[in-house]
Amino acid sequence: MTGGAYMKLGACWTGTKILASFLLGKRYYSKQHFDVFFARSIDPWRYRSSAVASRRREIILQTLPRRSYASMLEVGCAEGWVTTHLAQRAERLLAIDISSVAIERARVECRDFAYIEFKEEDVAEGIPRGPFDAIVCAGVLVYVPTVDQEALRDRIVDELAESGDLLLEHQSRDYPGEVPGIVIHEIFARHAELQLLSFQVQDDYCVSLFRKGFG
Ligand SMILES: C[S@@+](CC[C@H](N)C(=O)[O-])C[C@H]1O[C@@H](n2cnc3c(N)ncnc32)[C@H](O)[C@@H]1O
Incomplete structure (x- = not known):
């Protein structure tokens, strides 16, 4: 079977499971979903061996305009693959994830950075x-349903300091149950307090950098 056909089959199967969850009144991309997903394998997205993932991480780090931030929040830290690098750009870093399995691995991965809170x-x-x-x-907001994206955006912007930087990095592609990165970008771009500083697309990922306020 070709890679394209394999992807389509996987997408159909995921679509069926999402529909079943919806009919049962459950959220598909839940804590349980991610805990089971991480428990099945270490490095489930194969970041460590992927040139695309390395480029993606590099773009995130290059796009953040300031050398160092007094306080940073990383949403969806997974096993800490980007976290160890963000930690070198922050005096305090809070890293959050829905999955306790991922958080435990991130703690081990980031053990040299005592100032990271998970x-x-x-x-x-x-x-x-x-x-x-x-x-x-990075790679996280796609799992929040479209109907909840605006409210989530408003909560994120509320917790961003005046003149603070907000970096979004998501896959542009439409995968069942996920919100395409470009849609998320457009929702954030409509926020009255955010100014778009840059937008890039590489390897099917879009990266947006916003700053709060216009001063
Ligand atoms: C594709 S990984 C991205 C990991 C990392 N940010 C990166 O870019 O390499 C998505 C991560 O988001 C987490 N996640 C998904 N939905 C979430 C939610 N509602 N709240 C917090 N974390 C979530 C998952 O558990 C997973 O670790």
Whole structure:
């Protein structure tokens, strides 16, 4: 079977499971979903061996305009693959994820950075209290349903400090149950307090950098 056909089959199967969850009144991309997903394998997205993932991480780091941030929030830290690098750009870093399995691995991965705080949090339920000088959401907001995206955006912007930087990095592609990165970008671009500083697309990922305020 070709890679394209395999992708289509996978997407159909995921679509069926999402429909079944919906009919049962459950959220598909739940804590349980991600805990089971991480428990099945270490590095489930194969970041460590992927040139695309390395380029993606490099773009995130290059796009953040300031050398160092007093306080940073990373939403959806997974096993800490980007976190170790963000930690070198922050005096304080709070890294959150919906999955406790991922958080435990991230703690081990980031053991050399005592100033990173980890918390199990579901962003669909709430955002930790700021203000944060930088907020990084990479590959995570796609899992929050479209209808909840505006409210989530408003909560994120509320916790961003005045003149703070917000970096979004998401896959542009439409995958069942996920919100395409470009749609998320457009929702954030409509926020009255955000100014778009840059927008890039590479390897099917879009990266947006916003700043709060217009001063
Ligand atoms: C594709 S990984 C991205 C990891 C990392 N940010 C990166 O870019 O390499 C998505 C992560 O988001 C987490 N996640 C998904 N939905 C979430 C939610 N509602 N709240 C917090 N984290 C969530 C998942 O558990 C997973 O670790």
